Amino acid sequence: MIELRNVTKLYGKVIGVNDFTLTLGPGAYGLLGPNGSGKSTLLNLITGQLRPTLGTVLVLGESPRNNAGLFRRLGYCPGSEGLYASVSAFDWVRYLQQLQGMTAHAAGVAAEKALELVGMTQAMHRPISSYSRGMRQRTKLAQALAHDPDFLILDEPFNGLDPVGRHELTIVLRHWIGQGKSLLFASHLLHEIESLTQSFLLICGGRLLASGTAQDVHSMMVGLPNEVALRTSDPHALAALLLREHAADSVQINDGLLTVATPQPGRLFEQLPGWLKSSGLKVSEMHSADESLQELFNSLMRLHRGEL
Numbered sequence: 001m002i003e004l005r006n007v008t009k010l011y012g013k014v015i016g017v018n019d020f021t022l023t024l025g026p027g028a029y030g031l032l033g034p035n036g037s038g039k040s041t042l043l044n045l046i047t048g049q050l051r052p053t054l055g056t057v058l059v060l061g062e063s064p065r066n067n068a069g070l071f072r073r074l075g076y077c078p079g080s081e082g083l084y085a086s087v088s089a090f091d092w093v094r095y096l097q098q099l100q101g102m103t104a105h106a107a108g109v110a111a112e113k114a115l116e117l118v119g120m121t122q123a124m125h126r127p128i129s130s131y132s133r134g135m136r137q138r139t140k141l142a143q144a145l146a147h148d149p150d151f152l153i154l155d156e157p158f159n160g161l162d163p164v165g166r167h168e169l170t171i172v173l174r175h176w177i178g179q180g181k182s183l184l185f186a187s188h189l190l191h192e193i194e195s196l197t198q199s200f201l202l203i204c205g206g207r208l209l210a211s212g213t214a215q216d217v218h219s220m221m222v223g224l225p226n227e228v229a230l231r232t233s234d235p236h237a238l239a240a241l242l243l244r245e246h247a248a249d250s251v252q253i254n255d256g257l258l259t260v261a262t263p264q265p266g267r268l269f270e271q272l273p274g275w276l277k278s279s280g281l282k283v284s285e286m287h288s289a290d291e292s293l294q295e296l297f298n299s300l301m302r303l304h305r306g307e308l
Contacts, residue, residue: 002024003023003024003057004023005055006019006020006055006056007020016038017052022208029199029201030193030194030196031184031200032187032190032200032201033188034188037204037206038203038206038207039188043186046059046064048063048064048065059151074149074153075147077153079186087127088124089124089135090111090124094110097111097146102147110147111146114143120139133160134161150181150182157185173185174196183197185197198213199212226299228262228268228288229257229287230258230260230285232284233283236253242262248261248262
């Protein structure tokens with residue numbers, strides 16, 4: 001679906017994307033990174049709006065630069081507004097479908113269907129200037145979906161949406177994925193990605209930090225320092241045992257919950273059952289701070305900065 005070979009994009013002396021190499025097959029992927037990490041630059045390269053300073057970009061086997069035939073197979077929801085205030089959502093979406101090569105009648109049918117899909121039927125003939133930010137986001141998504149592309153590319157599509165709107169559009173996108181369509185979804189909020197897919201790419205400073213599923217990256221990080229929380233029958237005795245076995249650098253006890261900072265979480269997970277059996281201690285609950293994707297993101301960022 002996407003192939004990037006040693007892609008670098010420079011804005012003068014500023015690096016937008018730095019030696020990026022990636023191959024993605026069909027499927028749904030989340031592009032994660034903080035603001036300014038290079039997400040939008042990467043999407044602009046994939047959609048052909050930017051030309052790489054170095055390297056090669058291929059989308060569906062073709063160069064995306066000035067490629068009208070490829071554009072008909074792509075749906076793109078940009079992060080910027082780019083809407084005309086004086087026209088209605090229906091007229092705007094219909095016109096964009098005509099630019100895709102549809103007849104006026106076919107474009108009108110496609111626009112109406114897409115606007116209905118995103119919940120804009122009641123307001124689609126009102127001028128865009130009267131829309132809330134969430135309504136404008138829905139309109140942008142409608143134009144990306146209307147021509148039934150093979151590959152949908154979304155740049156922060158939930159910005160401005162209330163919780164109900166986010167839920168409704170999540171259902172739309174889950175249905176899209178369920179049809180076997182491909183999706184690349186950029187966000188700096190991990191729960192937005194988690195609601196759609198467990199396959200993700202993490203970028204920072206224009207570089208790819210990690211890719212795969214959350215489980216893949218957890219496996220990669222098993223040897224990194226970590227915090228583990230345990231609820232036990234005797235937290236003080238278990239704390240003393242772990243310090244004695246050099247399985248903890250520090251311990252903290254709060255309301256019966258023992259939080260252990262361990263330099264080798266893999267060793268702790270492997271040997272803890274034996275230690276509990278020999279000591280007679282019981283653990284009723286155990287979880288790692290890194291079990292959430294948010295903590296995983298934070299840990300990879302610290303690793304990238306050399307803090308781990």
